[in-house]
Amino acid sequence: xxDVRVKDAYLEVFRPFGxxxxxxxxxxxxxxxxxxxxxxxxxxRKIKVWEDKYGCTYEVFAYRTARDEEYVQELNHxxxxxxxxxxxxxxxxxxxxxAEWYQRLQDILIA
Amino acid sequence: xxxxxxxxxDSLIALVSQRLSQVQVVERGENPDRALxxxxxxxxxxxxxISEILDASGRKYAYYVFQxxxxxxxxxxxxxxxxxxxxxGQEARRHWRERIPHCHLQNxxxxxxxxxxxxxxxxxxxxxxLSEGASLSGVIC
Numbered sequence: 576x577x578d579v580r581v582k583d584a585y586l587e588v589f590r591p592f593g594x595x596x597x598x599x600x601x602x603x604x605x606x607x608x609x610x611x612x613x614x615x616x617x618x619x620r621k622i623k624v625w626e627d628k629y630g631c632t633y634e635v636f637a638y639r640t641a642r643d644e645e646y647v648q649e650l651n652h653x654x655x656x657x658x659x660x661x662x663x664x665x666x667x668x669x670x671x672x673x674a675e676w677y678q679r680l681q682d683i684l685i686a
Numbered sequence: 687x688x689x690x691x692x693x694x695x696d697s698l699i700a701l702v703s704q705r706l707s708q709v710q711v712v713e714r715g716e717n718p719d720r721a722l723x724x725x726x727x728x729x730x731x732x733x734x735x736i737s738e739i740l741d742a743s744g745r746k747y748a749y750y751v752f753q754x755x756x757x758x759x760x761x762x763x764x765x766x767x768x769x770x771x772x773x774x775g776q777e778a779r780r781h782w783r784e785r786i787p788h789c790h791l792q793n794x795x796x797x798x799x800x801x802x803x804x805x806x807x808x809x810x811x812x813x814x815x816l817s818e819g820a821s822l823s824g825v826i827c
Binding site for chain 1: 715722747757760764768779782
């Protein structure tokens with residue numbers, strides 16, 4: 576739990592609704608859900624580019640590029656996918672971010 | 687462990703900008719757990735892509751040089767099965783998640799093991815080994 580200063584003008588609006596802390600919490604929850612959903616949507620758009628390009632999820636791609644030499648050779652020989660290593664790096668970051676934002680959203684919703 | 691010291695990505699971009707031209711950051715992200723940079727640039731007639739992710743487990747990188755759609759050289763440390771086989775032979779599958787520094791040559795038809803490389807190492811290598819007149823077959827990791 577952290578302390579946040581709230582402007583008097585907002586408090587004047589919240590007071591008629593009763594429990595000011597409850598109203599502030601509710602307002603912040605709505606805002607947090609909105610921002611989390613925006614972040615998730617942006618990450619999903621980016622990740623979809625990789626999923627369309629490689630035809631699979633990040634987890635499958637990371638597994639296959641580490642285990643399947645024939646698949647790696649196919650990627651290497653295709654000019655569209657020959658720099659898959661750089662794509663993997665960016666995709667990993669985005670996939671991990673997405674997982675964390677889903678977790679944050681879930682935490683907000685059950686808070 | 688702090689994966690990327692404050693200002694790390696800015697200093698990386700500044701370093702690349704000093705030595706390459708037309709630097710364009712394609713993707714950048716940082717939080718307390720990890721940092722990502724993906725950029726493209728030019729070195730003479732070559733196109734360059736630099737991708738890095740830093741997290742608590744270390745640094746993953748891919749530094750690629752290409753020209754006319756063909757890869758001239760690419761340094762990376764992904765757990766690529768080709769590199770794993772070069773390093774571990776028949777034991778490769780037991781090491782399948784290990785990062786292996788290696789490079790790809792001749793439009794990725796040839797793979798060689800290398801030492802771990804930083805972005806600065808890569809830029810040094812680039813200036814020492816590639817000029818506008820270099821040919822694909824003349825490149826050695």
